[in-house]
Amino acid sequence: MRWSRLFIPTLREDPAEAEVISHKLLLRAGYIRQLAAGIYNYLFLARRSLNRIVQIVREEMDAIGAQEMLLPALNPAEIWQESGRWEIMGNDMFRLKDRNGHDLCLGMTHEEVMTVIARNELHSYKQLPQIWYQIQTKFRDEPRPRSGLMRVRQFIMKDSYSFDMDAAGLDQAYQKHYDAYCRIFSRCGLQYLAVEAHTGAMGGSLSHEFMVKSPAGEDWVVECPKCGYSANLEKAVSRPAPPQAPDPEGDLSPEEFHTPGRKTIAEVAEFTNLPETSQIKSLVMVAKGEPVLVLLRGDHQLSETKFAAAVGTSDFRPAHPEEIVNWFGASAGSLGPVGVKNMRILADLALEGRRNMIAGANRDDYHLRHVTPGEDFEAQFSDLRHAASGDACVECGGEITLSKAIEIGHIFKLGYRYSDSMGVRVLNAEGKEVTPIMGCYGIGIERILTAAVELYADADGMALPTAIAPFHVVITPVNLGDAAQREAAEKIYQECLDAGVDALLDDRDERPGVKFKDADLIGIPYRITVGKKLAQGKVELVTRRGKQTAEVEAANAARCVAERVQLDLRG
C-alpha cells in the first residue's frame, strides 16, 4: 500500500492522558484513538495488527480440533439468572432493557450461552468431546479502565469451551489448550511464561495464566529460577525467609510492657531493638459481617485471595476503627491475639512453631512479649500471606523472584459448575445420564498487541514482531524528487508484493527525517531505504529492532526481505 493514501495519524508529542509506554505509542503511532474511558477506536494499523493476531489464534485453535462459532454479545437475562451470575457479576456487567422491558446484558464471557447450546444439542457420549470457540467482542464495565488497551470495557477475546465425558477427557482438552497457547504466543513473538493461577470467580480446580513480564503489568508472578516453579502471586506458596533473630528460649509467660506512641510494626521493632520478624502482626477483617482476627509475621503481607479462600467468602473488608475499639478495647497498633475470645482467629503458617514473640496487648500503648502461638492463644493455621522476594521455593529451596506481568491468556478446568447448574446431560455407553465436565480458555487479543509494544519499545517507538506487525517492510525513497530513487522504490515495492511480503511504500512528499521517524514509530520490522547509494546500485536494509543496517543490491532487496520475513514467521 501507498502511505500517501493511508490514514496513519502519527503524533509528534506524547498525549497527556497516556502514562504507560504502550498507551503512548499506540496513540502516537496512530493505531488507536480513545472514544471514552476504556473504549477505543482501532484505526487502520491496529486493525491490521489485530487481524494478524486473530489469524494466528484461529489457526492454532483449529489445529487442536476446536470449532469456531460466533455467539451473540447481546444476551437475555434468563440464562445468566439460571447460572446465578446475573447477581454475582454485579456492576461489572452492562445491563439494558428491550422495548418490552425485558432484561438483557452484554456478554462478558460465554459459559452460559455455550452451555445452553450444549444442553439443547448434546445428547450422547458419542458426540463428545467437543471444543467450541469464538473470537468476539466482550463487554465489562470495569471499575477502573486503565493504561490504554491494557484494561478496557470493550475488547476482543478468543474464548473456548470444552465438553468431555470425564476428568481424563478434560485433562486432554486442557493440555491441548496449554500447548496451543504456547504456540500462539511464540508465533506472536512474545516472551511469555505459564504460571499456576488462582481460579477466582470462575470456580474450578486447575488454572494457568499466560504472562508477559513487564513493568506495565497489573499482576505479580513468583518464579523460582532454579526449578522453574512459577505462579501468580495470588496463588504462589513459598517458604518464608527465616526470622532475623532467634526466639527467646523457655516457657515464658506473656508480659506487658509500655510502648508509648509506637503503633506500626516498624516503630515497635525500633523501640524493642528486635527485628520485624519477631513480631505478630494483627489485622482485623470483617467477613460476611463477622469479625476475624488475622495474624501474620511482622514482615509479611496479607493475601486477600488466600484470606478469601480461608474464610470461604469474598465478602470481606478491613474493620473500621470504631469497630476495632469496640471489639478490642484498644486501637489498631496495639492489637494482639492474647485473651481474644469473641472472634475467629486465623494465623499464617509462618507463625506455627514460633515462641515468645511480641504482639499488641489490646491496651493502647502497650505490647506483650513472650507470646507463643498455641499456648497463649489458639488459632487456625493456614497459608495467608503473599510470597515475598527472598523467600525460598517450596519445591527446591531456591530463592524466588517477583516480577510484574501482563496477563494475556488464562485456562481453567471448570468442572461441573455450569453443566450441572444448567442441566447438561448426555447418555453414556450404558445408557445412563451423566453430566459432561467443562473447561474454559481465554485469550485477550488486544493484550497480545499491548504486551508486544511494551516488550519491544525503544526511544523511537515500537518494534513489533514480524508476525503481528501491520506491514512487514516499509520502502522509503529518501528524495521523491529524484526520479531514479522514485522508480527504484516502486520496483522494489512491486517485487516485495510479488514475493508475498506485505510492503508499505512511503511515497509521501515529506522530508527524509519525517519518514524515518514515522517508520520507526509505527514499528514496521524492516525498512528499505532508497537513497544516495542507488547510484552504485545499492539500497539499505534496516532492521527496526536493534537498528542494524545492511547494504544490499537494489535488485536483491525484495528477495532479502522476503527471506528474513519467512525466517521470522517460522519462529
Next chain:
RNA sequence: CGGGGCGUAGCGCAGCCUGGUAGCGCGCCUGCCUUGGGCGCAGGAGGCCGGCAGUUCGAAUCUGCCCGCCCCGACCA
C-alpha cells in the same frame, strides 16, 4: 466506590491568584526553497476557554452544581 489531579485550536501547553472578551510551540492550508533523521522563509485558516446556573456594568478568570478524562487502591483477558 474512596483518595489525588486535570478539562483553553487537531496535539502539547501558558493565561486564571490580582475579572476588561485569548496567546505560544507543533501540526494544518498557500507559495517559494530544501531533500539521509521531525529543514528554512513568507502569508493564512482554525477556539461556544467541558456544560449549566449564579455574582458583576463586564467572567476563560470568582462561586455553586453537573459532566468528562487521567492516576493510586478492591476486579480480570
